[in-house]
Amino acid sequence: MTKHRIYSMSVASVYPHYIAKAEKKGRTKAEVDEIFRWLTGYDQKAFEGELAKGTNFEDFFAHAPALNPARELITGVVCGVRVENIEDPLMREVRYLDKLIDELARGKAMEKILRG
Numbered sequence: 001m002t003k004h005r006i007y008s009m010s011v012a013s014v015y016p017h018y019i020a021k022a023e024k025k026g027r028t029k030a031e032v033d034e035i036f037r038w039l040t041g042y043d044q045k046a047f048e049g050e051l052a053k054g055t056n057f058e059d060f061f062a063h064a065p066a067l068n069p070a071r072e073l074i075t076g077v078v079c080g081v082r083v084e085n086i087e088d089p090l091m092r093e094v095r096y097l098d099k100l101i102d103e104l105a106r107g108k109a110m111e112k113i114l115r116g
Contacts, residue, residue: 006094007058012051018101025105035100038114039093041066061093070115071096078102 019029036047041064050060061067071093075084078098086092103113110116 003058004088004091007090008056010054010056011060012054014057015051021101021105025107027104027107031104031110032101034110035097035104035113039068039071039097039100040064041068057094058090061090067093073115074099 015032018032022028022032033044033047036042037044040047040061042050043065046065050063055063074096076082076099078095081095083092083095083099086095100113104110
């Protein structure tokens with residue numbers, strides 16, 4: 001079975017799109033970074049290091065210091081698919097991230113986005 005194309009894409013190549021989506025709706029790069037840190041456990045320096053290295057999504061999530069257990073509370077639809085029903089663990093992580101960025105762009109409070 002072939003891997004999905006997103007797995008080999010660098011996080012750094014998609015990251016500016018996440019920021020643009022958020023900023024277009026009045027949110028900030030700092031909030032996007034907070035979502036990445038909350039989801040993966042990277043601190044800001046390590047996160048920026050992964051971006052600088054051009055780490056792909058597969059390795060980014062595989063080497064994440066501490067995937068947040070509360071991420072499993074993320075539900076809803078991204079790209080027409082319910083994230084809680086995605087069987088492929090890596091695709092589920094990518095879609096969790098997409099869902100959080102979508103919530104940010106929709107104006108949801110950070111406390112709710114981060115399942116606080």
